[in-house]
Amino acid sequence: MPGSAVTSDLAHDLRLATMRLARRLRSQRADHGLPLGQLSALAALDRHGPLTPGALAQHEQIRPPSMTKVLAALAEGGYIDRVPDPHDGRQQLVSLTDKARRLLREDRRRRDEWLASLLVGLSDDDRAALAAALPVLEVLADS
Amino acid sequence: MPGSAVTSDLAHDLRLATMRLARRLRSQRADHGLPLGQLSALAALDRHGPLTPGALAQHEQIRPPSMTKVLAALAEGGYIDRVPDPHDGRQQLVSLTDKARRLLREDRRRRDEWLASLLVGLSDDDRAALAAALPVLEVLADS
DNA sequence: TATTGTTATACTCTATAACTATA
DNA sequence: TATAGTTATAGAGTATAACAATA
Numbered sequence: 230m231p232g233s234a235v236t237s238d239l240a241h242d243l244r245l246a247t248m249r250l251a252r253r254l255r256s257q258r259a260d261h262g263l264p265l266g267q268l269s270a271l272a273a274l275d276r277h278g279p280l281t282p283g284a285l286a287q288h289e290q291i292r293p294p295s296m297t298k299v300l301a302a303l304a305e306g307g308y309i310d311r312v313p314d315p316h317d318g319r320q321q322l323v324s325l326t327d328k329a330r331r332l333l334r335e336d337r338r339r340r341d342e343w344l345a346s347l348l349v350g351l352s353d354d355d356r357a358a359l360a361a362a363l364p365v366l367e368v369l370a371d372s
Numbered sequence: 373m374p375g376s377a378v379t380s381d382l383a384h385d386l387r388l389a390t391m392r393l394a395r396r397l398r399s400q401r402a403d404h405g406l407p408l409g410q411l412s413a414l415a416a417l418d419r420h421g422p423l424t425p426g427a428l429a430q431h432e433q434i435r436p437p438s439m440t441k442v443l444a445a446l447a448e449g450g451y452i453d454r455v456p457d458p459h460d461g462r463q464q465l466v467s468l469t470d471k472a473r474r475l476l477r478e479d480r481r482r483r484d485e486w487l488a489s490l491l492v493g494l495s496d497d498d499r500a501a502l503a504a505a506l507p508v509l510e511v512l513a514d515s
Numbered sequence: 516t517a518t519t520g521t522t523a524t525a526c527t528c529t530a531t532a533a534c535t536a537t538a
Numbered sequence: 539t540a541t542a543g544t545t546a547t548a549g550a551g552t553a554t555a556a557c558a559a560t561a
Contacts, residue, residue: 242486249513251394345383362505370392
């Protein structure tokens with residue numbers, strides 16, 4: 230099967246390019262002074278809507294006690310609201326404040342801007358190649 | 373200019389897909405027990421050849437005292453050799469041992485394998501789209 | 516008893532400041 | 539004096555274990 234060597238080369242090169250590009254994108258994050266773990270928790274709430282602390286911890290792949298600290302810092306900064314679950318007194322629901330939504334919007338805008346400024350410098354063919362590969366990348370990312 | 377809205381959408385979607393895929397790739401790292409900072413220092417030595425502790429710290433974007441600790445752990449594990457610079461007694465050159473090279477090779481192999489296993493499940497068209505976009509991604513990553 | 520979340524405590528990785536050796 | 543690297547100490551951010559409240 231002659232395609233297998235090509236597939237493994239593609240995997241290798243795609244992995245390296247993805248990691249390098251992700252590193253560049255990460256370095257472009259806005260300097261809003263918010264630690265990465267806190268920002269990531271806010272982004273999860275933005276994507277999924279209000280969540281319990283436990284669900285957030287599971288999603289962010291950290292332990293509940295660690296999430297307790299992250300949430301304490303976010304509450305202190307006025308980025309989240311917590312309301313007790315009326316059906317289960319043990320649980321809470323954590324949601325974003327308007328302040329948090331504004332911060333997320335600004336953060337995304339800054340990072341999109343940097344990448345967009347690179348994209349306008351590409352040829353139409355290169356942009357088309359990216360657009361064609363995008364749905365495939367999304368499938369891989371969600372696997 | 374009708375293309376500008378499309379370009380900014382592409383930037384946004386490409387950024388999200390890249391970050392998500394990078395996260396999945398990172399989570400696939402081999403469980404060799406080596407902390408990420410140590411592994412990253414080894415990878416830098418592998419890419420650039422022997423370096424001084426100061427140059428390594430600069431490359432990894434950490435402070436020299438932090439690199440001192442990383443290097444102490446790597447030396448303890450038998451992953452690096454240190455030779456004094458004959459021309460300047462203040463400096464050293466840090467290089468990889470064979471053990472480190474084997475570890476890096478194994479680590480890459482495991483991550484490539486995971487991605488390759490996803491790629492073989494794609495259609496030929498999807499793989500072709502990725503292959504066509506790859507050089508463009510590499511340009512972006514190096515910008 | 517089991518589950519949700521918090522508190523207490525410790526470990527890892529990073530930092531700044533002070534120190535040693537060499538240029 | 540200036541530079542390369544280390545040692546001392548401290549600050550984030552994470553973890554495990556033990557605890558309180560609720561189901």
